[in-house]
Amino acid sequence: MNNFKLVLNLSLRNLWRQRRRNSILLVAITVAIGGVIVLNSLIRGMQVQMVDSVVENLSGHIKMHAPNYRDDPSMERGFVLDPRGVERAIEGLPVLGWAARISIPAVIMSERETRGATLIGVDPDQEHISIISRFELEGESLKSASDSRILVGRALVEELRTKLGRRIVITTLDSNGMSKEIGFRIAGVYDAESESFEKSLVFSGRNALQELLGSSKVTEVSIRLKTRYAQKEDFEQVRDSFLELDVLDWQQANPIVAFMYNTVNLVIYIWLGIVLGALVFGLVNTLITAVLERIREFGLFRAVGMRPRIIIAQVVSESVCLMLLGIVFGVTGSLLIFAWLHNGIDLSAFASGVEMMGMSSQMKPALVAHDVLVVVLVSVVLAVVASFYPARRAVRMNPLDALRH
Amino acid sequence: MLSVTVAWRNLWRNRRRTLLTAGAVGFAVLLVQLGMSFQAGSYEPMVExxxxxxxxxxxxxxxxxxxDPRVERFVSDSTKLRGELLALPAINAxxxxxxTFGLVTKDERSYGALVVGVDPLVDPSTSHLSEQVSRGTYLEDPNSAIIGSALARNLRVDVGDEIVILCSDVDGSVAFVAPTVSGVFxxxxxxxxxxxxxxxxxxxxxxxxxxxxxxxxVIMVDQPMLPDRSQGTIAPLVPPTASLLDWRELMPEISQSIRLDKISNGIVYGTLTVIVxxxxxxxxVxxxxxxxxxxxxxRAVGMRNSSIFGMFLTETFLMWLLGVAIGYGLSTCALFPLINFGVGMDSMGMDQFAGLLFLPDRIYPAVDLKVILVAPISIGIGMVLSTMLASIRLYRLSLVDALRYQE
Structure with a gap:
């Protein structure tokens, strides 16, 4: 214990003795640690956002379809909903809610224009799990699953040159694969963050649609959990309850986003490696000099009876203290930047670009404790490794030679 | 010359330190160069x-x-315009x-689709779609159509079937064509x-x-990455009610993701350079x-501070040269095979998204002047500043203090 105090005391004084040199190194460490943490939190923020927006935008954590639906989305590829079966399948899971929907391609005609879109039949009471319940609306929302009016996106309304309260005609295929034309009144015009979302999705009541299309089927069930990520066991429990359906987790339902999500994990470690790699040159350089210029000092210590172990410990603890100080500054700095970026970085100038990557135009950093911990641990290990070898070389010298150095 | 020799020898008085410092420069040059050459190599194919x-x-x-794309908003006399455009030197095709938007019908099934009318003999020079026809043939008959594979499946049509396309004409009345499907892409x-x-x-x-x-x-030019260059020559031919748009305006998602990529990589390179x-x-110091x-x-034997500083700066310059040489050497070794063989998207597991994200099959890193110079120059500037910082002491200390200085 006494030794520990002695070692710590000596290291701190030694650091102070070379304050100019050490302060420059400290700045380098601070920039490196701070830079890694800030950038990682931005990357993590992007990752979290990708998942959140996928889950929120109708995908949910777990989604099920009839087989072949994804290849040929139509009422013919629907299935009969068994609400009790769904309830049984999700029993015990941390489920926020689930929604059964109809989702089929449709052609929409106003008095003037014709456009293609996806017609989605929803039950508003179930849609607290998705973005549908959080639309900014002009006009009214759907009242119930039997509401036979329609919600249309702002961008689509403009393209169709129609407006709230007007009628539109939708052509789609019914459950026998026959074309069917149905008239709808526009109950509300919604604004979504993404223009392509507004252009491609229109919503009506699910039961009303079933009646109009002469079918009691739905085409998908989406389940949303209370947690951000679905556990594998949760997914398997649902999958095994519906063997006759295609059950997908969000990654299978959105392969591109899943790929990017997984790439991000790799990017974080590559980035950590690059920055610490750059740091290591400066660290080793300084430590070697610090050891070599003190060889006589170490010789003296040895001559008056200090053990080699203690000398090594002293050098190593110098390096670790400096690193820890750098970590404190770096983490503090990154927290300040984090607080400053709290409201997100506005990427709306790149809106369509970030949309292609599945991100939102407000980039919000997300601090993940695990990442910070990895940065701290790896840099401390680096400090120990980088100082241990020069120190060991110094104490291997014969004390007499060292004194004469 | 003498000062260069002295500086060179000074460097080797502390071999380890010189190598470590040059190594740091080399490391940064290598990483920045690798990163930038991949960027430079991927943007153009992505655009293409x-x-x-x-x-x-x-x-x-x-x-x-x-x-607001409406049928009646068209450019007239397009064949004449095409002829005039083709006469310009910068234009390839x-x-x-x-x-127009149309309702595509086969028997009782109908789906909405984007219907594009092209000149079958000309369009393949501007679009790859003709090469993506997987069944049947491209538009050979005046009354033919090619249709996307998923749409074909959903409509239950195949090569040889007749489809009906309903759309509205310039007056807003219903128009239709009934072509035979000649190919599926x-x-x-x-x-x-x-x-x-x-x-x-x-x-x-x-x-x-x-x-x-x-x-x-649709116009294809020689230098798509520098659209401003050809715009000047094309502009006089553009009809008064029409305008010329380049790919940056036509596909904002591509140009924006390129810009975003440049900015985020710039931050990474900047941080790396600052640390080094x-x-x-x-x-x-x-x-x-x-x-x-x-x-x-x-100084005691008569050398001036400015000469000492000059020597110090020469040492810095030589160290920089050494570091850049290391960096160039390593990046040449790494880039040479990559430039020749490229990196396949399949090796990164990205081939399945290549179509969706507009990525080419292989990326070949490209080296241009910017790739070669950015890292060495920015690090060089940093090193000169560091030399100046360290030399403050030279001017501050009196001769006597300097001579008496004990480490």
């Missing part, structure tokens, strides 16, 4: 692939078409296209495969009463302290 899918490098459209891009139909332009123009009109006159320069500054007495001695 994405523009070949649909938009082309540039387009002439009527002014109000891009905001020109193709007129008519575009599969691009890998779900949106295109699900909702695109191409027919001969003459066929659809007759039905829509467009004459020789076109909604998009700081560790170099640190080394220089240490060196200056160690050599205080030496510099005092040099």
């Amino acid at each position: 692939v994405s523009t070949r899918f649909s938009s082309g490098h540039m387009q002439i459209q009527r002014d109000d078409y891009s905001d 020109v193709s007129s296209r008519t575009e 599969e691009t890998g891009n779900d949106t295109l495969d699900r909702s695109l139909v191409q027919v001969p332009r003459e066929l659809i123009n007759d039905a829509l009463m467009l004459g020789d009109g076109a909604h998009r006159v 320069v700081l560790s170099i500054a640190n080394t220089f 240490m060196t200056m302290f160690e050599r205080t007495r030496e510099f005092g001695m040099l």
Whole structure:
């Protein structure tokens, strides 16, 4: 214990003795640690956002379809909903809610224009799990699953040159694969963050649609959990309850986003490696000099009876203290930047670009404790490794030679 | 010359330190160069692939078409315009296209689709779609159509079947064509495969009463990455009510993701450079302290501070040269095979998204002047600043203090 105090005391004084040199190194460490943490939190923020927006935008954590639906989305590829079966399948899971929907391609005609879109039949009471319940609306929302009016996106309304309260005609295929034309009144015009979302999705009541299309089927069930990520066991429990359906987790339902999500994990470690790699040159350089210029000092210590172990410990603890100080500054700095970026970085100038990557135009950093911990641990290990070898070389010298150095 | 020799020898007085510092420079040069060459190599193919899918490098459209594409907003006399454009030296290919939304019907099934009218003999020079026909043939018959694979499946049609396309003509009345499916294409891009139909332009123009009109006159140029260069020569040919748009405006998602990529990589390179320069500054300061007495001695025998600084700067320059040489050496070794063979998208597991994200099959890193110079120059500037920082001491310390200085 006494030794520990002695070692710590000596290291701190030694650091102070070379304050100019050490302060420059400290700045380098601070920039490196701070830079890694800030950038990682931005990357993590992007990752979290990708998942959140996928889950929120109708995908949910777990989604099920009839087989072949994804290849040929139509009422013919629907299935009969068994609400009790769904309830049984999700029993015990941390489920926020689930929604059964109809989702089929449709052609929409106003008095003037014709456009293609996806017609989605929803039950508003179930849609607290998705973005549908959080639309900014002009006009009214759907009242119930039997509401036979329609919600249309702002961008689509403009393209169709129609407006709230007007009628539109939708052509789609019914459950026998026959074309069917149905008239709808526009109950509300919604604004979504993404223009392509507004252009491609229109919503009506699910039961009303079933009646109009002469079918009691739905085409998908989406389940949303209370947690951000679905556990594998949760997914398997649902999958095994519906063997006759295609059950997908969000990654299978959105392969591109899943790929990017997984790439991000790799990017974080590559980035950590690059920055610490750059740091290591400066660290080793300084430590070697610090050891070599003190060889006589170490010789003296040895001559008056200090053990080699203690000398090594002293050098190593110098390096670790400096690193820890750098970590404190770096983490503090990154927290300040984090607080400053709290409201997100506005990427709306790149809106369509970030949309292609599945991100939102407000980039919000997300601090993940695990990442910070990895940065701290790896840099401390680096400090120990980088100082241990020069120190060991110094104490291997014969004390007499060292004194004469 | 003498000062260079002295500086060179000084460097090797502390071999380990010199190598470590040069190594740091080399490390940064290598990483920045690798990163930048991959960026430089991927942007152009990305633009090329994405523009070949649909938009082309540039387009002439009527002014109000891009905001609200309506059938009646077309550019007239497109064949004449095409001829004039082709006479320009910077232009490789020109193709007129008519575009409208249509209801595609086969028996009782109907789906909405984007119907594009093209000149079958000309369009393949601006678009890769003709090469993506996986079954049947491209538009050979005046009354034929090619259709996306997913749409074909959903409509239950195959090569040889007749489909009916309903759309509205320039007056807003219903028009239709009934071509025979000559081919089915599969691009890998779900949106295109699900909702695109191409027919001969003459066929659809007759039905829509467009004459020789076109909604998009698609232009391919020699230097797509520098659209401003060709715009000047094309501008005089653009009809008064029409405008010239380049791919950056036609596909904002591509140009924006390129810009975003440049910015985020810039931050990464910047941080890396700052860390490396700081560790170099640190080394220089240490060196200056160690050599205080030496510099005092040099001054005592009559050397000026400015000459000592000059020597120090020469050492910095030589160290920089060494570091850059290491960096160039390593990056040449790494880049040489990559430039020749490229990196396949499949090796990164990205081939399945290539169609959707507009990525080419292989990326070949490209080296240009910017790639070669940015890292060495920015690190060089940092090193000169570090030398100046370390040399403050030279001017501060009196000769006597310097000579008496004990480490």
